[in-house]
Amino acid sequence: MTITIRDVAKHLNLSITTVSRALDGYDDVAEETRQLVTQAALEMGYSPNRAARQLRRQRTDTIGYIIPANTAGFSDPFFSEFIAGLGDEASAHNFDLLVSTAPPASLAEMALYRRWVQGGKVGGMVVNRIYEKDWRLEYLAVQKIAHVSLERSSSQADFVGIEADSVNSMQDLIAHLVVQGRSKIAYIGGLPDLIIDRDRFTGYKLGLKSAGLPFNPHLVAHADLTREGGYQVAKLLLLAGSNQPGAIVCINDQTALGAMRAVHEAGLKVGQDIAVAGFDGIADSAYTQPPLTTLQQPVYNIARQLVTMLLALINGEPLLERQITILPKLLIRESTQG
Amino acid sequence: MTITIRDVAKHLNLSITTVSRALDGYDDVAEETRQLVTQAALEMGYSPNRAARQLRRQRTDTIGYIIPANTAGFSDPFFSEFIAGLGDEASAHNFDLLVSTAPPASLAEMALYRRWVQGGKVGGMVVNRIYEKDWRLEYLAVQKIAHVSLERSSSQADFVGIEADSVNSMQDLIAHLVVQGRSKIAYIGGLPDLIIDRDRFTGYKLGLKSAGLPFNPHLVAHADLTREGGYQVAKLLLLAGSNQPGAIVCINDQTALGAMRAVHEAGLKVGQDIAVAGFDGIADSAYTQPPLTTLQQPVYNIARQLVTMLLALINGEPLLERQITILPKLLIRESTQG
DNA sequence: TTGTAGGCGTTATCAA
DNA sequence: TTGATAACGCCTACAA
Numbered sequence: 001m002t003i004t005i006r007d008v009a010k011h012l013n014l015s016i017t018t019v020s021r022a023l024d025g026y027d028d029v030a031e032e033t034r035q036l037v038t039q040a041a042l043e044m045g046y047s048p049n050r051a052a053r054q055l056r057r058q059r060t061d062t063i064g065y066i067i068p069a070n071t072a073g074f075s076d077p078f079f080s081e082f083i084a085g086l087g088d089e090a091s092a093h094n095f096d097l098l099v100s101t102a103p104p105a106s107l108a109e110m111a112l113y114r115r116w117v118q119g120g121k122v123g124g125m126v127v128n129r130i131y132e133k134d135w136r137l138e139y140l141a142v143q144k145i146a147h148v149s150l151e152r153s154s155s156q157a158d159f160v161g162i163e164a165d166s167v168n169s170m171q172d173l174i175a176h177l178v179v180q181g182r183s184k185i186a187y188i189g190g191l192p193d194l195i196i197d198r199d200r201f202t203g204y205k206l207g208l209k210s211a212g213l214p215f216n217p218h219l220v221a222h223a224d225l226t227r228e229g230g231y232q233v234a235k236l237l238l239l240a241g242s243n244q245p246g247a248i249v250c251i252n253d254q255t256a257l258g259a260m261r262a263v264h265e266a267g268l269k270v271g272q273d274i275a276v277a278g279f280d281g282i283a284d285s286a287y288t289q290p291p292l293t294t295l296q297q298p299v300y301n302i303a304r305q306l307v308t309m310l311l312a313l314i315n316g317e318p319l320l321e322r323q324i325t326i327l328p329k330l331l332i333r334e335s336t337q338g
Numbered sequence: 339m340t341i342t343i344r345d346v347a348k349h350l351n352l353s354i355t356t357v358s359r360a361l362d363g364y365d366d367v368a369e370e371t372r373q374l375v376t377q378a379a380l381e382m383g384y385s386p387n388r389a390a391r392q393l394r395r396q397r398t399d400t401i402g403y404i405i406p407a408n409t410a411g412f413s414d415p416f417f418s419e420f421i422a423g424l425g426d427e428a429s430a431h432n433f434d435l436l437v438s439t440a441p442p443a444s445l446a447e448m449a450l451y452r453r454w455v456q457g458g459k460v461g462g463m464v465v466n467r468i469y470e471k472d473w474r475l476e477y478l479a480v481q482k483i484a485h486v487s488l489e490r491s492s493s494q495a496d497f498v499g500i501e502a503d504s505v506n507s508m509q510d511l512i513a514h515l516v517v518q519g520r521s522k523i524a525y526i527g528g529l530p531d532l533i534i535d536r537d538r539f540t541g542y543k544l545g546l547k548s549a550g551l552p553f554n555p556h557l558v559a560h561a562d563l564t565r566e567g568g569y570q571v572a573k574l575l576l577l578a579g580s581n582q583p584g585a586i587v588c589i590n591d592q593t594a595l596g597a598m599r600a601v602h603e604a605g606l607k608v609g610q611d612i613a614v615a616g617f618d619g620i621a622d623s624a625y626t627q628p629p630l631t632t633l634q635q636p637v638y639n640i641a642r643q644l645v646t647m648l649l650a651l652i653n654g655e656p657l658l659e660r661q662i663t664i665l666p667k668l669l670i671r672e673s674t675q676g
Numbered sequence: 677t678t679g680t681a682g683g684c685g686t687t688a689t690c691a692a
Numbered sequence: 693t694t695g696a697t698a699a700c701g702c703c704t705a706c707a708a
Contacts, residue, residue: 003456004685015695020687030693047456051398052685054389055700062436069422075621080418084407087438091446096459098400099437100425108429118341118385120701121434227625257625264627283413287565287595289602289627342701353679358703368677390701393684458685 008046012036023048054120063090063310064122066112067101068129070224074101076254077282078299085303086126093311098122105135117145124148124310126303130195146313148306151195152323160309162302162324166196166279169295169328170203170249171210173277176293176330177247178211180337182275186219186245188233188255197222200251200279219245223255230258238266238274246274247336253278253285253294260288260335275336279328290334297328346384350374361386392458401428401648402460404450405439406467408562412439414592415620416637423641424464431649436460443473455483462486462648464641468533484651486644489533490661498647500640500662504534504617507633507666508541508587509548511615514631514668515585516549518675520613524557524583526571526593535560538589538617557583561593568596576604576612584612585674591616591623591632598626598673613674617666628672635666 009016014037022029022037029037040046054060065086067079083099090097098116102109113136116122124146127136130153137156140147149161177185187204189197201220208215221237223229230250237245248263250256256278263270270276271290278285281296305324312319347354352375360367360375367375378384392398403424405417421437428435436454440447451474454460462484465474468491475494478485487499515523525542527535539558546553559575561567568588575583586601588594594616601608608614609628616623619634643662650657 005687006685016686017688017696018694021694024687028693033693045452045456047452048687049393049685050453050457050459051389051392052700053687055387055393055684055702056686056688058700060389067422067425074422075415075419077413077415077418080415080421081413083418083421083437084405084412084439087405091438091440091450094453096454097437099421099435100429101422102429112429114383114385115388115432116434118383119388121388227621257622260627261625283565284595284622287599289598343703344701354702355680355704356678359678362703366677371677386703387701390684391703393686393700394702394704396684 003044003046004049005046008037008041008044011044012040059314060120060123061094062096062098062122063124063126063307063314064098064100064116065126066109067099068104069101070103071226074226076226077284078252078254078280081282081299082128082303085300086307089304089307090311093307095307095311104129104131109136113139117143124314126150126306126310131191131193132195132198133193146310148310148313150302150306153195160313160319160322162306162309162326164196164199164297165325165327166199166295167203167206169330170200170279171207172330173249173293173295174204174207174211176332177249177275177277177336178207178213180247180275182247182336183213184216184219184243184245185213185247185249186221186237187249187251188221188223188230188237188259189251190222190225190255192222197251204249216243218243223251223258225252225254227254227258227261230255231262232258234259234262235266238262238268248274248276250276250278253280253282253292256292256294256335257284257288260292271334271336272338277336281328281331285331286333288335293333293336294331295328296331297326302326341382341384343384343386346375346378346382349382350378397652398458398461399432400434400436400460401462401464401645401652402436402438402454403464404447405437406442407439408441409564412564414564415622416590416592416618419620419637420466420641423638424645427642427645428649431645433645433649442467442469448473451477455481461652464488464644464648469529469531470533470536471531484648486648486651488640488644491533498651498657498660500644500647500664502534502537502635503663503665504537504633505541505544507668508538508617509545510668511587511631511633512542512545512549514670515587515613515615515674516545516551518585518613520585520674521551522554522557522581522583523551523585523587524559524575525587525589526559526561526568526575526597527589528560528563528593530560535589542587554581556581561589561596563590563593565592565596565599568593569600570596572597572600573604576600576606586612586614588614588616591618591620591630594630594632594673595622595626598630609672609674610676615674619666619669623669624671626673631671631674632669633666634669635664640664 128150466488
């Protein structure tokens with residue numbers, strides 16, 4: 001940081017006030033002067049110091065997102081798409097995106113929130129992978145800081161964000177599997193306290209009910225939303241002998257990828273011997289072998305939309321819709337059709 | 339931003355100086371006082387305003403990384419691992435990571451650099467996907483701002499960062515394919531100006547030479563490092579009739595995934611009819627069907643190491659190694675063995 | 677060991 | 693239409 005507004009002003013024999021206003025587009029500056037200033041700023045390579053601006057304006061042009069990663073070195077394409085969406089939309093509004101990772105409800109996570117929110121580093125937060133009881137949402141509400149969430153916790157008094165209608169879309173998926181002649185349909189979820197687990201599991205059960213199929217707790221398992229977790233849990237399900245499932249429905253695509261691998265290693269054919277389906281519709285899902293049936297959510301666009309909503313909140317602009325519901329789209333691919 | 343150091347000081351009937359120093363761990367503060375202050379700060383929910391601190395200290399605790407994304411809504415697991423590594427290591431040092439995406443050498447990219455670097459928003463940058471002639475590196479050098487890069491441009495006078503020995507590792511891969519009886523080995527790269535393309539392509543050619551195989555320009559194609567690009571280009575290669583390759587070596591795993599799909603759609607079997615190999619060793623590669631042979635780089639750890647180096651640079655600490663070379667590890671999987 | 681005071685670079689208020 | 697000046701919250705010489 002070497003060149004300041006003072007340098008520009010001195011160079012032009014103007015006051016810093018005029019320079020500041022010329023650059024900020026105030027209309028009480030002579031057009032001629034503005035041209036001069038803009039030109040000089042560009043030539044001199046001046047860009048306003050963000051810290052000073054933030055301090056003075058008492059607001060920041062930064063939003064934050066903390067990836068809820070349980071393990072170090074994790075990797076889930078859901079997050080790259082999500083972050084790309086957040087970043088692109090933020091950039092479009094000259095906002096910046098602060099990113100970090102922390103295990104849910106960990107001390108590290110809390111420290112980050114504290115630093116970012118109470119330190120005024122961010123003007124708003126994006127949250128997802130919501131839990132039924134989620135300290136983050138309570139915290140953000142108490143701090144009265146702008147935030148939007150993907151998925152909704154029942155404790156959220158004033159929910160602003162997007163939720164997917166997992167319950168209904170999951171039922172569509174189950175119906176599809178039933179049409180394909182599958183009856184012993186297994187479900188691999190995540191932590192039961194997760195909103196997405198609750199909803200997708202509910203949809204799964206309702207789907208069975210509609211089809212007149214019995215609910216069998218032995219066909220339900222919980223993993224951790226990772227490929228590895230899906231793999232391990234699916235292996236166990238496949239050992240069930242006569243109780244072996246004819247289909248495995250997973251809480252997300254990563255889990256499904258793991259399950260597919262387990263099926264394959266068991267010497268069975270995905271799509272023929274056992275149907276496998278996921279949820280999210282990440283780009284990978286079209287490239288697996290066989291391609292994966294999934295409930296697709298437009299992750300990238302959801303992220304952009306969330307940022308749009310968040311910025312409106314931050315800028316105190318009216319929000320057309322405070323709550324948006326999306327119906328994931330059933331993409332039927334080979335993994336569920338013999 | 340509501341509770342400041344002043345509030346804490348007033349609450350305790352101390353001066354702000356004392357509070358500031360107590361919290362920053364200076365040793366000229368009575369232990370008793372420190373306890374009091376720390377306690378009060380916690381209770382009152384005080385966290386220093388980052389903007390004020392940055393302005394005063396004339397340095398920031400933020401580093402930046404701009405994802406070189408060519409298309410909106412892109413998704414490459416390489417980047418999620420990379421970002422997770424950057425974020426984790428930054429967090430470990432109480433630094434924050436600013437992330438955005440921009441097409442290489444675009445106006446948007448330049449605007450971001452300007453805002454971040456000249457605006458003092460970041461104290462250092464991480465750069466990768468380097469080009470032979472790369473404006474970012476020149477810019478960062480001119481601005482005299484700390485930066486590290488993954489891959490090295492020949493124009494980098496003072497390179498600090500990590501480079502993979504693509505040339506040698508690629509030769510290992512070619513040797514492996516030759517042992518497997520493959521002779522018509524194709525190469526799908528990226529833009530020729532990319533360092534990784536230059537190096538991997540060089541390794542490819544040297545590998546052919548060592549094996550006494552002729553170099554055939556018709557077996558070389560350029561895509562864009564995406565799955566879709568790899569898919570399209572591989573389709574063309576497969577149409578070559580009698581010139582059809584027996585193996586396809588790709589610049590990265592994403593390209594290889596696309597190529598695998600093309601092979602599959604052509605009714606051929608990956609690993610038997612045609613061998614396919616990638617580069618990077620992203621987590622996905624173990625889960626494809628068949629699993630993908632690849633040259634693995636520890637992306638997550640590379641990212642962490644880069645941040646370690648960058649922070650040393652920023653803090654003016656001595657760097658044990660300014661330049662680290664990594665030899666990617668050949669992971670032989672089914673995609674190259676019949 | 678603690679307190680006083682100046683200034684980091686901006687923007688906003690007020691006066692010219 | 694432009695300029696002088698105060699303040700944003702913090703850190704750090706320097707003084708007590």
